[in-house]
Amino acid sequence: MEQLIALIKSSVVFGTVIMYGCIGETLTEKSGNLNLGVPGIMYLGGISSLIGVFFYERAVETPNAILCLLIALISGFGAAALGGLLYSFLTITLRANQNVTGLTLTIFGSGIANFFGGSLNKLAGGVGQISVSATSAAFRTQIPFLSEWGPIGRMLFSYGFMVYLAIAIAVIMHWYLMRTRGGLNLRAVGENPATADAMGINVTRKKYLATCIGAGISGLGGVYYVMDYIKGTWANDGSIEKLGWLAVALVIFTTWKSVNAIWGAYLFGVLYWMYFYIPNLTRSSQELFKCLPYIVTILVLIISSTRKKKEQQAPAHLGLSYFREDR
Amino acid sequence: MEKASAIQLRAITKTFGSVVANRDVNLDIRYGEILSLLGENGSGKTTLMNMIAGIYYPDSGQIFVNGEEVAIRSPKDALNLKIGMIHQHFKLVDVFTAAENVALGLDEKGKFDIRTVAQKVREICQKYGFDIDPDQKVYNMTVSQKQTLEIIKVLYRGADILILDEPTAVLTLVEAGKLFRVLRNMRADGKAIVIITHKLNEVLDISDRVSILRHGEYIGTVETRDATELSLTEMMVGKKVSLNIDRPRAEKIEKKLSVEHLTVTDRNGIKLLDDVNFEAFGGEILGIAGISGCGQKQLLEAIAGLQLADEGSSIMFFPEDGGEKQLLGKTPRQIREFGVALSFVPEDRLGMGLVGSMGMAENMMLKDYDRGHSFFTERKRPRQLAEQIKAELEVVTPGIQTPVRRLSGGNVQKVLVGREIAAHPTVLMTAYAVRGLDINTSYTIYHLLNEQKMKGVAVIFVGEDLDVLLELSDRILVLCGGKITGIVDGRSATKEQVGMMMTGQNPVLGGNA
Numbered sequence: 001m002e003q004l005i006a007l008i009k010s011s012v013v014f015g016t017v018i019m020y021g022c023i024g025e026t027l028t029e030k031s032g033n034l035n036l037g038v039p040g041i042m043y044l045g046g047i048s049s050l051i052g053v054f055f056y057e058r059a060v061e062t063p064n065a066i067l068c069l070l071i072a073l074i075s076g077f078g079a080a081a082l083g084g085l086l087y088s089f090l091t092i093t094l095r096a097n098q099n100v101t102g103l104t105l106t107i108f109g110s111g112i113a114n115f116f117g118g119s120l121n122k123l124a125g126g127v128g129q130i131s132v133s134a135t136s137a138a139f140r141t142q143i144p145f146l147s148e149w150g151p152i153g154r155m156l157f158s159y160g161f162m163v164y165l166a167i168a169i170a171v172i173m174h175w176y177l178m179r180t181r182g183g184l185n186l187r188a189v190g191e192n193p194a195t196a197d198a199m200g201i202n203v204t205r206k207k208y209l210a211t212c213i214g215a216g217i218s219g220l221g222g223v224y225y226v227m228d229y230i231k232g233t234w235a236n237d238g239s240i241e242k243l244g245w246l247a248v249a250l251v252i253f254t255t256w257k258s259v260n261a262i263w264g265a266y267l268f269g270v271l272y273w274m275y276f277y278i279p280n281l282t283r284s285s286q287e288l289f290k291c292l293p294y295i296v297t298i299l300v301l302i303i304s305s306t307r308k309k310k311e312q313q314a315p316a317h318l319g320l321s322y323f324r325e326d327r
Numbered sequence: 328m329e330k331a332s333a334i335q336l337r338a339i340t341k342t343f344g345s346v347v348a349n350r351d352v353n354l355d356i357r358y359g360e361i362l363s364l365l366g367e368n369g370s371g372k373t374t375l376m377n378m379i380a381g382i383y384y385p386d387s388g389q390i391f392v393n394g395e396e397v398a399i400r401s402p403k404d405a406l407n408l409k410i411g412m413i414h415q416h417f418k419l420v421d422v423f424t425a426a427e428n429v430a431l432g433l434d435e436k437g438k439f440d441i442r443t444v445a446q447k448v449r450e451i452c453q454k455y456g457f458d459i460d461p462d463q464k465v466y467n468m469t470v471s472q473k474q475t476l477e478i479i480k481v482l483y484r485g486a487d488i489l490i491l492d493e494p495t496a497v498l499t500l501v502e503a504g505k506l507f508r509v510l511r512n513m514r515a516d517g518k519a520i521v522i523i524t525h526k527l528n529e530v531l532d533i534s535d536r537v538s539i540l541r542h543g544e545y546i547g548t549v550e551t552r553d554a555t556e557l558s559l560t561e562m563m564v565g566k567k568v569s570l571n572i573d574r575p576r577a578e579k580i581e582k583k584l585s586v587e588h589l590t591v592t593d594r595n596g597i598k599l600l601d602d603v604n605f606e607a608f609g610g611e612i613l614g615i616a617g618i619s620g621c622g623q624k625q626l627l628e629a630i631a632g633l634q635l636a637d638e639g640s641s642i643m644f645f646p647e648d649g650g651e652k653q654l655l656g657k658t659p660r661q662i663r664e665f666g667v668a669l670s671f672v673p674e675d676r677l678g679m680g681l682v683g684s685m686g687m688a689e690n691m692m693l694k695d696y697d698r699g700h701s702f703f704t705e706r707k708r709p710r711q712l713a714e715q716i717k718a719e720l721e722v723v724t725p726g727i728q729t730p731v732r733r734l735s736g737g738n739v740q741k742v743l744v745g746r747e748i749a750a751h752p753t754v755l756m757t758a759y760a761v762r763g764l765d766i767n768t769s770y771t772i773y774h775l776l777n778e779q780k781m782k783g784v785a786v787i788f789v790g791e792d793l794d795v796l797l798e799l800s801d802r803i804l805v806l807c808g809g810k811i812t813g814i815v816d817g818r819s820a821t822k823e824q825v826g827m828m829m830t831g832q833n834p835v836l837g838g839n840a
Contacts, residue, residue, distance in 0.1 A: 181430070181439040188420050188431050195418040199432030200403045310422045310466055
């Protein structure tokens, strides 16, 4: 029982990181932009929030918890959205290849983040010395009483608020995409931009907005990772990148429906952490277990492509740039 | 009784570069009336209507809608003026339902609910007799249903003036009948309707008036009840122009190809070629006339082995050394080795046959990449060939290594045709070989084709200019809607005769073929 609760808890925490990455990317891909820069964007979100609160906590004696949260969220979201803006400018305005741009953004984001992470370490007085304890504590504040309510409380309510925020965003995004005029128009842009254009929808604007907001949401995954998952520290070990790629895989796994990310992300978490709770694994067999999420994604791809149900496929114009034909 | 005027065009002129698409065109569109806009390919019908729909903007001239002069700068402007155009290529999102497609881009006030849209769609369907389920996904729809949906889309937006660009081109006969019923319902409802078409029987069947364009110029408007197929054809094709193209007679005329019962059916079950029978002879240019999209492409591709034909079709090839070979079922490469060359010059010149980013020499190599036996490519021969073609056909290019996509369209065509001829074919097929070429280059190509013919090659020439076909071809095969309307002697046929046959009637046999 204890083991099961521990597995679920670590899966939820792990899953939340990639859920942000996934739902942000879902929004982006619905506009027809395949942004493979998710890992880089999560890096940008993580490092920016850390920089923001690091200086805030250094400047004041007793940091205000609410301010800490706001600074972390806004700087994380903002930096990630800027990454999305860069991607949008290159792929939408300059019509650069989306795959190349996305991969470059990943390299760019991790480079920037690790550079500033190193600088922060230096400022803080040595590797592993960064601590934004006040902010991290605010992020990890649990729901009082409920979180202590037996095993159920520990399984469902013993997390920081961002776990619930992720679920809320996933639900709201699904509602937006499927039930609103704006969502319908956005999906049309990703499916068939020429049609959307002919119907008077501003394709460029839709793509820019979806990509930047999507990147911002993905960036929150980085914020959550830094503030909650590794408790307000920084490590130049590339684990954000790993999680970023899982988020991209998760988008495919969820068949581009953000509500599926809620259980999909936790499932990925369970699959990923399973090795920890299976006795007698060697180091190498552990690594095999860590592949499970990817294997499941491949299976989903195989199944969904053989069933040929159009609703479960990627947006038809995903990865292609659109420009009005010169008549 | 004069119907109320919906749109008046006065002296509209539109040019694309140096090409004049419309010159001083006047047109009247009235409410409660169906107007046919008739003309050959490239006569500027679609361009003219696109200016009303806000896709193009005229260079000069005036447009009046309901008596007021307007400037229509975008499709949205057109819709605000209650003008809707249904294009040949549907603009629909496949994974959306009919209702969702209708709702796209609408800025209605109030809460968005797809069910309200669906309800309104149902009402429109009821009013005009459409048969569409608002909840059906577009990818499950037939072509005719998709077209219906396009019409509903513009009606939903309140259009009173509807323009349909060749609406029956993609429909079966039954579906076309259904469409016409709906159009009559809309006419009865007081809508102004324009249909762009080149099918005379449809014009006579549905319209109240016919306006005719030829080479971008407005020829005139007649009341349909005063018109006959002959009078319309004359207005459409005009008088014959003499071009003075050589037409030597070859000494040796031998059967090279025999096509029997060739039928090609597409995925939607529409017959693109329907029981086509003909023979092609060496020492002869067989011209193929027809409105574009009538099966010319499928015909050539079937012979070249690029298009699957239905059961029962047969294409026999008669080689030099006697015997006969069935071409169907052979790979394009085998067919090419028999000596059947296809220099197809499609609308997209670089799409088939040439690689845009390669130079002339490398493009020469594409055809015989499998000839050499060493590990390294043989570069000398292709280079010589490229130089030869460049000199003989006067290809204007900085050098044979310059990527062909940087060449002008005419020069690209010369490279393509030159390469095919260099392969010493027994059957040479070309489609639209002179499209976009200037007069001199066109004559160079005619000359080349004649040269091949005199050598005993069977030349199949798909063309669009009737004057050229009539002066170059020994025989002319006329296609209409995938069927052969007839094969006439190029020396004795008249332009009116071929023009009529292109629209589906056979004046020789009488009646509709």
